[in-house]
Amino acid sequence: LFAGETEFLKGVVAMDGLPPADRLEVCFAGRSNVGKSSLINALTGRKALARASNTPGRTQEINFFTLGDSHYLVDLPGYGYAEAPLPVVQKWQRLLKAYLSGRQTLRRAFVLIDARHGVKAVDEEILTLLDQSAVTFQAVLTKADKVKPKDLENVLNQVRGALSKHPASFPEIVVTSSEKGDGIETLRAIIATLE
Numbered sequence: 001l002f003a004g005e006t007e008f009l010k011g012v013v014a015m016d017g018l019p020p021a022d023r024l025e026v027c028f029a030g031r032s033n034v035g036k037s038s039l040i041n042a043l044t045g046r047k048a049l050a051r052a053s054n055t056p057g058r059t060q061e062i063n064f065f066t067l068g069d070s071h072y073l074v075d076l077p078g079y080g081y082a083e084a085p086l087p088v089v090q091k092w093q094r095l096l097k098a099y100l101s102g103r104q105t106l107r108r109a110f111v112l113i114d115a116r117h118g119v120k121a122v123d124e125e126i127l128t129l130l131d132q133s134a135v136t137f138q139a140v141l142t143k144a145d146k147v148k149p150k151d152l153e154n155v156l157n158q159v160r161g162a163l164s165k166h167p168a169s170f171p172e173i174v175v176t177s178s179e180k181g182d183g184i185e186t187l188r189a190i191i192a193t194l195e
């Protein structure tokens with residue numbers, strides 16, 4: 001799956017802009033600066049692929065990438081920055097909700113969590129939305145190279161505790177470092193085996 005080409009397809013700002021649901025799909029969510037672009041780039045082996053989705057103006061869009069010819073990889077807007085005016089925030093929250101609850105081909109959401117910080121209050125909103133939408137989500141720790149093994153154990157326990165309150169959570173947590181390449185193959189294998 002990851003041997004093929006990954007291409008940016010389009011940024012979506014309204015439900016009628018969604019590409020046809022004709023492929024399996026996975027999406028990535030996380031607060032701004034969690035390392036989402038770096039992870040998508042590491043997964044797809046394309047250095048600057050997700051940069052487009054990080055440029056101003058693109059940040060409130062749902063960005064679709066084609067993954068080989070059988071999957072879509074979907075980059076959800078980063079959250080946790082309050083710089084956008086409330087009506088804008090509310091508009092994209094409605095879009096996000098509609099997308100998550102209506103997308104038949106969406107197989108899993110990967111929620112990125114900084115390995116130094118664990119699950120924060122700002123993450124809870126998306127976890128609850130995923131529960132309500134019945135979208136199975138899996139936590140992915142990012143920047144694992146920045147924490148000592150003992151601290152990583154503590155964070156993993158904190159994340160496990162937080163996930164246990166969310167019925168849509170998948171129990172296995174993936175530990176990654178885009179910088180070192182840790183966990184990237186594991187994540188690729190998880191995505192490739194979704195049916």
Ligand code: GDP
Pocket residue numbers: 030031032033034035036037038039054078142143144145146176177178179180
């Ligand atoms: P995004 O806003 O979630 O897309 O985050 P970025 O991918 O742009 O990363 C935010 C910052 O964290 C950048 O300075 C990255 O270089 C850094 N970063 C991302 N992933 C890693 C990682 O695995 N290890 C380390 N040490 N830094 C990382």
